[in-house]
Amino acid sequence: xxxxxxxxxxxxxxxxxxxxxxxxxxxxxxxxxxxxxxxxxxxxxxxxxxxxxxxxxxxxxxxxxxxxxxxxxxxxxxxxxxxxxxxxxxxxxxxxxxxxxxxxxxxxxxxxxxxxxxxxxxxxxxxxxxxxxxxxxxxxxxxxxxxxxxxxxxxxxxxxxxxxxxxxxxxxxxxxxxxxxxxxxxxxxxxxxxxxxxxxxxxxxxxxxxxxxxxxxxxxxx
Numbered sequence: 001x002x003x004x005x006x007x008x009x010x011x012x013x014x015x016x017x018x019x020x021x022x023x024x025x026x027x028x029x030x031x032x033x034x035x036x037x038x039x040x041x042x043x044x045x046x047x048x049x050x051x052x053x054x055x056x057x058x059x060x061x062x063x064x065x066x067x068x069x070x071x072x073x074x075x076x077x078x079x080x081x082x083x084x085x086x087x088x089x090x091x092x093x094x095x096x097x098x099x100x101x102x103x104x105x106x107x108x109x110x111x112x113x114x115x116x117x118x119x120x121x122x123x124x125x126x127x128x129x130x131x132x133x134x135x136x137x138x139x140x141x142x143x144x145x146x147x148x149x150x151x152x153x154x155x156x157x158x159x160x161x162x163x164x165x166x167x168x169x170x171x172x173x174x175x176x177x178x179x180x181x182x183x184x185x186x187x188x189x190x191x192x193x194x195x196x197x198x199x200x201x202x203x204x205x206x207x208x209x210x211x212x213x214x215x216x217x218x219x220x221x222x
Contacts, residue, residue: 031105032114035061035116140163
């Protein structure tokens, strides 16, 4: 089923929704929130999760900032350095959207998952740190955690959080070492991390796609 979020005036962000064709009254469902990379849009991520709409409410969120040819959730002032105020606003908006979705739809709030690529992965990992136990699982594809998030944000306990973190060994946009650092950081906080590397650049390979789809289906409770 397809729903455009801008048809709902009280939504804090534009989104598209995929959900089971048949839903049962009184039942709640796992939710998956998708966040795209810079210059992309809410359509871009949906092909990565084809089939999951049978089990999940899937919210593909559009970044609120114009960034031709698409959109972005924050802007960059330097290599690996988002503009702090713009980034903070993006995190606030996404947190507000998650709250909105939980209030608007029959979601199982013990089964909230995030999936992001590049800029979306940066946001997903940051939301995992700020929301802690509200999030069950995160798929972070080719991202990093800004230094100011680690140093200045209120980090919540993540010992109940599971992550699938992946990075291309030949990533020409965000260095492979940053992927290693993501794994080390979340592992040091006690999160349950699955870390995968691929002989690819800044992209999602077929092997990467297969691995994270298997991972999320193992984590979701039927």
